[in-house]
Amino acid sequence: MNWYLKLICLFLFGVQFISVCDAQECKARNYTFREGEELIYIVSYNWFIIWTDVGEVTFTVKSSEYKDNPAYHYMGVGKTFKSWDWIFSVYDKYQCYVNPLTLKPYYFKREVKEGNFRQLVTYEYNFDNNTAVSDFKVNDNPLRQDTVPISSCTFDVMSGMLFSRNIDFTSYEVGDTIPITIILDQKLYHIYFRYLGIEDRKIKHVGKFECIKFSIMLVEGTVFNEGEDMMVWVTNDKNRMPIYAESPILVGSVKVRIADVKGNRYPFTSLRK
Numbered sequence: 001m002n003w004y005l006k007l008i009c010l011f012l013f014g015v016q017f018i019s020v021c022d023a024q025e026c027k028a029r030n031y032t033f034r035e036g037e038e039l040i041y042i043v044s045y046n047w048f049i050i051w052t053d054v055g056e057v058t059f060t061v062k063s064s065e066y067k068d069n070p071a072y073h074y075m076g077v078g079k080t081f082k083s084w085d086w087i088f089s090v091y092d093k094y095q096c097y098v099n100p101l102t103l104k105p106y107y108f109k110r111e112v113k114e115g116n117f118r119q120l121v122t123y124e125y126n127f128d129n130n131t132a133v134s135d136f137k138v139n140d141n142p143l144r145q146d147t148v149p150i151s152s153c154t155f156d157v158m159s160g161m162l163f164s165r166n167i168d169f170t171s172y173e174v175g176d177t178i179p180i181t182i183i184l185d186q187k188l189y190h191i192y193f194r195y196l197g198i199e200d201r202k203i204k205h206v207g208k209f210e211c212i213k214f215s216i217m218l219v220e221g222t223v224f225n226e227g228e229d230m231m232v233w234v235t236n237d238k239n240r241m242p243i244y245a246e247s248p249i250l251v252g253s254v255k256v257r258i259a260d261v262k263g264n265r266y267p268f269t270s271l272r273k
Contacts, residue, residue, distance in 0.1 A: 030103065032165040032240045035063045035072070036263035039241070043078070046253040055080040055090060056259065061162070066097035066106045073097055074158055090114050096158040103166070105159035123183065127152055134186050148186055156183050165240045191216065200272065201233040201244050203257050208272040209243055210236045237270040 039059045044051050057078040064073035075095040080088065091113040097106040105125050112119035120137040132150050137143045155163055160182060172178070174197040181190050196213040203209065211233035230247035234240055243258040261268075 030100070030162070030166055032238060032265060033061055033162065034263065034265040035061055037061045037265070038260075038262040039258065040260040041256050042259045044255040044257070046255075048252075051255070053081065054084050057256075059161075061263075063100075064097065069106065070100050071097040071106060072100050072103075072162065074162055076158065088115050094158050096156060098159045098162055103159070103163040105155060108156040108158060121185065123148075123156060125150070125154075130154075132183065136186060146186055148183065148188070150183060150188070151181065154181065154183050154188070196231075198236060199233065203243055206243075206258060209233070209268070210270040210272060211243065212236050212240075235268060235270040237268060238266040239264055239268065239270075241268075 037060070041057045041059075042053050043055045043057060045054045046052075055078060057076055059074070059076045062073045062075075064071050066073075073095065074097075075093065077094075078090060078092045080090045093111045094109070096108040098104060099106065104127065105123070107125065108121075108123040110119070110121040116139075118137075118139050120135065120143075122135040123132040124134075125132050130150050130152060132148045132154070134146050134148055135143055136146065172195045174195060176195045177192045178195070181188055183189075194215045196215060199211055199213045201209055201211045201213075212235075214232045214234075216230040216232060230245065232242060233244040234242045241258070241261070241264070244256065246255045247253065
């Protein structure tokens with residue numbers, strides 16, 4: 001069940017991470033979010049024909065420092081609802097520190113607690129020599145450290161969310177594919193997104209939004225089958241906020257929907273009454 005927070009990170013990250021490698025020196029200015037933003041999502045799981053809400057994920061942005069450098073501290077915490085803990089308890093935490101001027105990452109950390117499974121992954125970025133030093137530990141096994149070669153435009157799933165929310169979508173036509181590279185589980189992955197146009201999406205207990213829609217090409221692994229089966233919707237306004245995603249996984253299917261938003265930088269002009 002390691003898909004839990006990884007899925008929602010791929011969803012939030014992937015929906016908007018386009019043309020990163022074309023961005024000049026991979027620099028971006030932040031036009032979409034602000035310190036104090038908090039997003040809460042509900043995760044639903046389907047086995048055969050029954051959809052059930054199984055947990056929630058909360059993302060927060062705070063102003064901070066990393067090694068005496070100003071930084072945004074971005075954190076995501078995913079957990080199962082108590083009613084599901086007796087079946088399979090999940091408590092996953094993802095966090096990163098990024099440069100507030102360029103939105104490039106300084107550091108990433110993932111802590112996984114799923115049933116009896118424990119995992120720790122960290123990346124310490126060095127863009128002067130294009131490497132990331134990674135610590136990796138599973139359960140009681142010894143800590144392993146590797147150095148991963150990266151490009152000047154490499155992001156993990158968390159830092160990529162913040163960077164990618166500030167990429168311009170307007171230069172793409174329906175059907176266009178946009179290749180990207182991400183670092184995940186100490187490996188670089190080359191995937192792509194396909195722009196599918198503008199579509200309204202109704203969110204339970206929230207309302208109907210005008211959205212930008214994408215599919216995401218995924219690699220086969222422990223969570224997904226290979227293909228473009230993940231669909232994502234993001235608000236078509238200045239917030240560029242992901243609000244819904246759905247995808248089959250190796251066993252069953254999952255949906256992710258926005259449940260609550262605090263501290264958004266702009267009004268939701270995409271919200272339809």
